[in-house]
Amino acid sequence: MNNEQVIAYIKENNIQKIKFAFADTDGVLRGKIISQKKLLDGLHTGYGFCDVVFGWDSSDTCYDNVNLTGWHTGYPDKLCYIDLSTFRTIPWQDDIPFFIADFTGPNGNTVPADPRSLLRKIQKQCSEMGYHAEFAQEFEWFNFLETPQTLQQKDFADLEPLTPGMFGYSVLRTSQNSGFYYDLFNLLTKFNIPVEGLHTETGPGVYEAAIEHCEVLEAADKATLFKTAVKEIASLNGITATFMAKWNENLPGCSGHIHQSLWNRDLSENLFYSGNDANKMSEVHKQYLAGQLFCMPHLLPMYAPTINSYKRLVEGAWAPTTITWGIDNRTTALRVINTAPQYTRLETRIPGSDTNPYLAMAAALASGLYGIKNKLELDIKPTTGNGYQNKSSGQLASNLFDAATAMQQSAIAKELFGNDFVEHFTQTRLWEHRQYAKSVSDWELKRYFEII
Incomplete structure (x- = not known):
């Protein structure tokens, strides 16, 4: 309407x-x-x-x-x-x-602090350059047979997962919870957040959903609403859903990968595809990817905004640690998918499920457009094999303090998003670090309480 x-x-x-x-x-x-x-x-x-x-x-x-x-x-x-x-x-x-x-x-x-307004500004720049940005975000999250009250009573310990065991892509586990499973699919669709795929991931009570792609601002709207909608639908089924990036050190983390491509205005041509290139990548695609690689260390808190984000970004955890890209390579920060002209796209794999979709998509699009505007050369070779071992182009910051400090001092970040946003946002991230730094963790109590 x-x-x-x-x-x-x-x-x-x-x-x-x-x-x-x-x-x-x-x-x-x-x-x-x-x-x-x-x-x-x-x-x-x-x-x-x-x-x-x-x-x-x-x-x-x-x-x-x-x-x-x-x-x-x-x-x-x-x-x-x-x-x-x-x-x-x-x-x-x-x-x-x-x-x-x-x-x-x-x-x-x-x-200046408003995330949706920031993305609207980047969307406008994209349109003025003659491009239509098509985006989608996918999410993994854990589900528990808990309520807000029991979480507090248990002090967030010894929580009961929706289902036990590692059951990735399990038909059995979703059938055993078919009421919740079909509620998610059906109610999200009625809420105008059409899900193109929903399944279990490996881990106790883990689900993954891929939202249908659409124009970037609408995609961010749907991704943002998705997280709260899932929590509300879960609650109706006596379940608590968490989108923490890494809730347990012994279990996989939860991703929030962003898929993206640029099209012409009438959506008749995917501008990321070229049949004449060995990797099926157009020059626009290469410049866009080069922009993301170049800007990545300057904008990392927009992809990884919490203390917990960096517990997921560790080697061997299906999340990147290096500034790398590859063709259909899930160990790199950026994954090129080129199976067909209409499906050729870039997947930014840094974001976890704890991201603010408006900020993560703004970072991805703005840095990609930066590469196009400046005609950046894709001089980093694609990684084949284990991306964790390819540290030739640098590594991602391993904690929020280092990432936020780098962004706060970055001329690139200020060029893309303005001084006011960068200063406000990075100060909020540094605040987050200070709150964490003064807390006393269970790890410290268990390690030092008696023996030291």
Whole structure:
């Protein structure tokens, strides 16, 4: 439906409550329910939100190191605006209408910290270059027979997985939980997040889903909504779903790989494909890939934003550690898939399931476009075999502090995203590191409590 049809639908059906939300820096959805009158009154003037939503972390603890907002500003309201094109209804909540919002106003003014507004800016640059960016994200996550209450009572220890054992691609395990399994597939589709594949991954209670590809902003919307939707559907089935990158040191981590390609405006030609190249890669594809390789160490926190992200990025864990690429190689940071013209694409394998999709996709697209704009040569050879052993082009930072510090000091990051965003975002990541650094872990207690 177009905007007028959406408004007519709300009025004609006398819908008196509407839900909307936006993603904060960590990709957490923040929102509320409003009345029909409130919706209609604010479509052009916006809806006020205390700007603490960009001034606190995922635990609602206020940052002490950001300039955008804080006690020094008095935490005023900032205006967010509903995007009517994101209209859908929530099938597991009596089909209540739902919208996504962001902080870009009609005059183009925005809040520098707003992830969706940042991606909109990169999307516009892509369009102005004559390209249509087609993206999709896939997610792995663990499921547990727990509730928010039992998680607290157990102190997040000795949790019961949905199913035991390592059962990747198991038909048996999904049949044993067919109610939850089919709820996911069916309800996500009704929520306009069509899933093209859903299966178990290796590990107790692990699922993986691939979302259908679409234009980059819509793809990020769907990826962001996917995570919360899965959690809500899981809860209805007595299950808790986690999108931590690595919840257990002895089990595989959870990926959030991003698939992408550039097309012409009418989607009649995949501009990443060339039948004349040995690897079926066009010059545009090579430049795009070169841009991602070049920018990768400058933007790593946008792909790996949490302390926990780096517990997944270790050798032999199906996640990259080196600045590498290869043809259908799952040990490299970037994987080229070239099975057919319409399916030729690049897979960025650094992101885990804990990413903010808006920021991860903005990083991927902006760095790829950087390579095209600057006609970067793909001078790094494709890796054949074990990408963990190919350290000739450098390694990824092994922790959030080093990654955030590198981004904060990077002229490339500031060129791509502006000083205000880079400073705010990296300060939030450095805050995250400081919270971790002062905590006392179970590992420390077990190792030192008695013996030292």
